[in-house]
Amino acid sequence: MSPIRWLRKHLVVIAGVITLAYLILPNVVVLVFSFNKPKSRFNYTWNEFSTDAWQHPCSVAGMCGSLTLSLKIAVLATVGATVLGTLTAFALARYRFSGRAATNMLIFLPMAMPEVVMGASLGTLFLNMRIRFGFWTILIAHIMFCLSFVVTAVKARVMSMDPRLEQAAQDLYATPVQTFLRITLPLAAPGIAAGALLSFALSFDDYIITSFNAGNSVTFPMFVWGSAQRGTPVQVNVIGTAMFVIAVLLVLAGQLIGGRGRRRARA
Amino acid sequence: MSAATAPVTDPPPPAPAPLPAALKKAVRRRRLVPYLLLLAGVAWLLVFFVAPMVYQASTSVQTGTLEDGFKVTWHFATYWHALDAYWPHFLRSLVYAGIATVLCLLIGYPLAYTIAFRAGRWRNLALILVIAPFFTSFLIRTLAWETILADQSPVVSFLNDIHLLDLTSSIGVTQGDRVLATPLAVVCGLTYNFLPFMILPLYSSLERVDGRLHEASGDLYATPFTTFRKVTFPLSMPGVVAGTLLTFIPASGDYINAELLGSTNQQMIGNVIESQFLRVLDYPTAAALSFILMAVILGIVTVYVRRAGTEELV
Numbered sequence: 001m002s003p004i005r006w007l008r009k010h011l012v013v014i015a016g017v018i019t020l021a022y023l024i025l026p027n028v029v030v031l032v033f034s035f036n037k038p039k040s041r042f043n044y045t046w047n048e049f050s051t052d053a054w055q056h057p058c059s060v061a062g063m064c065g066s067l068t069l070s071l072k073i074a075v076l077a078t079v080g081a082t083v084l085g086t087l088t089a090f091a092l093a094r095y096r097f098s099g100r101a102a103t104n105m106l107i108f109l110p111m112a113m114p115e116v117v118m119g120a121s122l123g124t125l126f127l128n129m130r131i132r133f134g135f136w137t138i139l140i141a142h143i144m145f146c147l148s149f150v151v152t153a154v155k156a157r158v159m160s161m162d163p164r165l166e167q168a169a170q171d172l173y174a175t176p177v178q179t180f181l182r183i184t185l186p187l188a189a190p191g192i193a194a195g196a197l198l199s200f201a202l203s204f205d206d207y208i209i210t211s212f213n214a215g216n217s218v219t220f221p222m223f224v225w226g227s228a229q230r231g232t233p234v235q236v237n238v239i240g241t242a243m244f245v246i247a248v249l250l251v252l253a254g255q256l257i258g259g260r261g262r263r264r265a266r267a
Numbered sequence: 268m269s270a271a272t273a274p275v276t277d278p279p280p281p282a283p284a285p286l287p288a289a290l291k292k293a294v295r296r297r298r299l300v301p302y303l304l305l306l307a308g309v310a311w312l313l314v315f316f317v318a319p320m321v322y323q324a325s326t327s328v329q330t331g332t333l334e335d336g337f338k339v340t341w342h343f344a345t346y347w348h349a350l351d352a353y354w355p356h357f358l359r360s361l362v363y364a365g366i367a368t369v370l371c372l373l374i375g376y377p378l379a380y381t382i383a384f385r386a387g388r389w390r391n392l393a394l395i396l397v398i399a400p401f402f403t404s405f406l407i408r409t410l411a412w413e414t415i416l417a418d419q420s421p422v423v424s425f426l427n428d429i430h431l432l433d434l435t436s437s438i439g440v441t442q443g444d445r446v447l448a449t450p451l452a453v454v455c456g457l458t459y460n461f462l463p464f465m466i467l468p469l470y471s472s473l474e475r476v477d478g479r480l481h482e483a484s485g486d487l488y489a490t491p492f493t494t495f496r497k498v499t500f501p502l503s504m505p506g507v508v509a510g511t512l513l514t515f516i517p518a519s520g521d522y523i524n525a526e527l528l529g530s531t532n533q534q535m536i537g538n539v540i541e542s543q544f545l546r547v548l549d550y551p552t553a554a555a556l557s558f559i560l561m562a563v564i565l566g567i568v569t570v571y572v573r574r575a576g577t578e579e580l581v
Contacts, residue, residue, distance in 0.1 A: 016381030019374050020393065023400050023462060026411035030403055033414065044414050088308035095301035103305060106312055112512070114520020114564065116537040117557040120544050121319035124326050124554060144315040147308060205405050207523060208537075212544065224406040228527060232410055240407035247402030251395050 027244055034237035041231030053234035057242075060233045066223035067239065073135070073219065074204040077142035081203075082196045084143070085150025086188075092151070093158035110148045118145060119212035126213060133215025141213045142203040149202065150195035157191025327554035342551070349555040353539050357563065360535040363450070364519035367457035371465040371514045372507065374458070379469035379506070380499075384478065397466050405460065409527050412456050416446045416528065448530035456524035461517060465510040472506030473499070508575045516564055536560055 007014070033043055037050035058064040092103060110118065122144070126137050165187065169179040207221035214222060224236055330342045350357075382393045400408060415422050426432050427444050435441040440451040476499060484494040500507075522537030536556060543553035 012377050013381050013385050015374075015377035016385075016393075019378040019462075020396055022374070022459070024396060025415065026408040026459070027400050027403055029411040029414050030407055033411075044417050045419065084308040084311055087304045091301040091304035095304075097298070097301045100301075103309060106309065106317070110312065110316055112516055112568070114516060114537070114560060116520045116522065116540050117323075117561050118316070118319075120540055120553050120557050121323040122315060123544065124550055125315075125319040125322045127550075128322065128326075140315055144311060147311060151308070201401060205401075207406055208521075211541070221404055221406050224404060224410070225523075228406070228410055236407060236410075240403040244399060244403045248395065248399050251399070255391060255395075 027241075030237050030240045030244070034234060034241045036234060036237075038234060043232055043234050043237070053238045057235050057238050060235045062218065063220075063223055063227075063233070063235055063239075066218045066220045069135070069217060070204055070220035073138055073142055074200050076139055077146055077203040078196050078199040080139070080143040081146035081150050081199045082192060085147050085195055085199075086154050086192055088147070089151045089154035089158060089191075090188075093155045107148050107151045110145055111152070115145075115206075115208040119209035122209070123212035133213060134217050137213045137215070138210055138217060138219065141209050142206065145206070145209060146199035146202055149198045150192075153195035153198060154188060154191040157188055157194075161187050323554045323557060326550055327558055329551050345551045345555045346559065349552050350559060353536065353556060356534060356536045356539050357559065359533070360519045360537070360560075361563070361567075363454055363457060363525075363533075363535060364515050364521075366454050367461060367518050368465075368511050368515045370454070370458045371462050372511060375462055375465040375469055375510070379466050379473055382466075382470055383473035383476070384481075394470070397463055397470075401463060406523065406527075409456055409460065409523055412452075412459065413447065413527060416452050416455070418445050418447065447528065448533070450529070450533055452528040453525050453533045453535075456528040457518045457521060460521075460524060461514040464513040464517070468509035468513060469503060469506040472503045472509075476502045504575065508572065511571075512568060516568070519564060520560065 033046070034053060035049055035051060036043055036046055037048040037052060039045070039047045088103075088107070091097075092100065092107075119141070122137075122141055123133075126133060131137060161184075166179050166183055169183045170176075174182070205221060206219075207225055210219050211222060211225070218226070220239070224232065227233060227236060327345060328341050328343060330340045330345075378393075378397070382390055382397075386393050414420065417423065423432075423444070423446050426446070432441055432444055432446070435451055436443060440454075441449045446452050446455075480498050480502075481494055484498050485491075489497065519535075520537050522535055522541055525533050525535045525538055540553050540556045540560070543549045543556065
């Protein structure tokens with residue numbers, strides 16, 4: 001095959017691979033510059049290889065504190081949004097009731113609203129209610145914007161579940177509680193897990209809404225934002241790289257476990 | 268009427284036969300179940316999403332100062348002042364977000380297509396690679412673009428060497444031999460940051476396209492391009508609509524890219540709302556700007572969805 005024909009045949013794949021490279025490029029830069037020893041405060045140009053930042057990730061004032069705060073909020077927001085969202089999703093997927101269309105609309109709107117509008121609105125409300133900005137206001141805001149994503153993920157899963165499985169369980173004299181715990185919940189679990197994972201990632205990463213509702217509290221994205229003005233420390237790249245690696249390992253582990261489960265189910 | 272037709276005390280009119288009391292109670296309880304399930308989630312959204320919006324609407328027609336407090340005076344002039352002073356920012360936000368959305372579609376489609384039809388056993392790995400950058404914080408990745416697009420970076424010198432920057436600066440999207448702090452940098456950042464939001468919906472709608480349709484189309488002597496234009500693309504339309512909305516809406520409200528990769532000349536409406544709210548403390552103006560942004564986006568989205576939904580998709 002001539003090279004030109006080969007190129008034409010694989011044009012789409014080549015374009016796809018280039019796009020993939022474009023998506024990964026910043027992560028590579030973050031990884032490389034986590035081993036840099038910058039000449040000045042600004043870690044923008046390559047100077048010298050060093051593992052200093054990896055050995056002392058918490059030596060930057062305030063950074064690990066902000067990381068802890070973000071983790072705490074992300075965990076609590078995930079729990080809150082997942083519980084509320086799963087209940088809502090079951091109601092919407094399993095029941096016909098008046099007000100269902102309005103509820104669907106209410107769930108959809110936060111996802112279709114620019115973050116800056118939501119952040120500013122909630123901030124204005126807290127301000128006028130004289131509620132002190134801080135941990136709780138951040139948590140409230142995060143549960144608010146994660147909720148819709150959980151509902152959407154869980155609802156999609158529950159809608160695709162076969163209701164006959166639950167009927168079968170009841171025919172076999174399972175109590176409603178047993179049916180829920182042993183049939184419904186395990187079947188809905190992938191949707192709930194996806195919603196929870198999404199909540200965690202969204203909450204941990206949010207800057208815009210948080211900045212309107214944080215007061216003097218500093219979450220990790222806010223720390224990064226603040227440091228961008230003064231010169232970002234190398235340790236930020238270390239955290240970024242670590243997050244990337246941990247996430248990829250978790251996803252791979254999930255795939256492996258999921259794959260084995262599926263194979264066992266088939267056998 | 269009940270005395271004449273129904274001997275039992277008070278059955279609901281459409282009920283065919285009187286239900287035993289216990290069963291009636293169970294039915295009523297069952298009818299309550301969805302509302303009980305909804306209660307917490309809906310209450311949360313009503314209090315922390317809808318109420319703030321309503322409150323914001325009232326704030327936008329208030330006047331006053333931070334010291335004296337704000338009062339509702341139905342002062343609609345705030346809207347005119349806001350539009351008058353910041354219409355370039357609105358326009359810029361919509362243009363940048365629009366260009367970024369089109370670029371995302373053009374760049375994202377081949378990748379979504381590759382993953383859906385050509386990746387084979389690499390499919391899961393490719394999907395992980397699309398999602399994985401998400402896990403490094405949005406801000407950290409945007410700062411990495413600051414490094415990539417910096418004046419002495421290899422990328423920028425390469426673009427300079429092939430004289431591409433001459434071309435882009437002649438149409439005004441870059442300035443001289445620099446990329447950072449120009450419209451190109453901001454659009455590049457927006458495109459990058461929202462690309463996965465385009466790829467994932469595209470992928471999920473392409474994945475559902477039956478591969479046999481491609482074969483059928485080929486059997487009918489369609490060229491690969493005709494197959495794409497007449498079969499694949501129309502069938503992926505739900506993904507295109509979802510992807511463009513998921514890209515356009517957040518991109519038009521974003522201010523992180525404009526702040527980190529642009530200069531004051533590239534500020535978007537998000538930057539203005541942020542500074543009015545957090546620095547100038549002019550809450551009525553910030554509220555009015557938020558409402559205008561919301562209205563403009565809802566208007567565009569409505570028109571777009573209606574057109575994409577009903578017109579012949581060829």
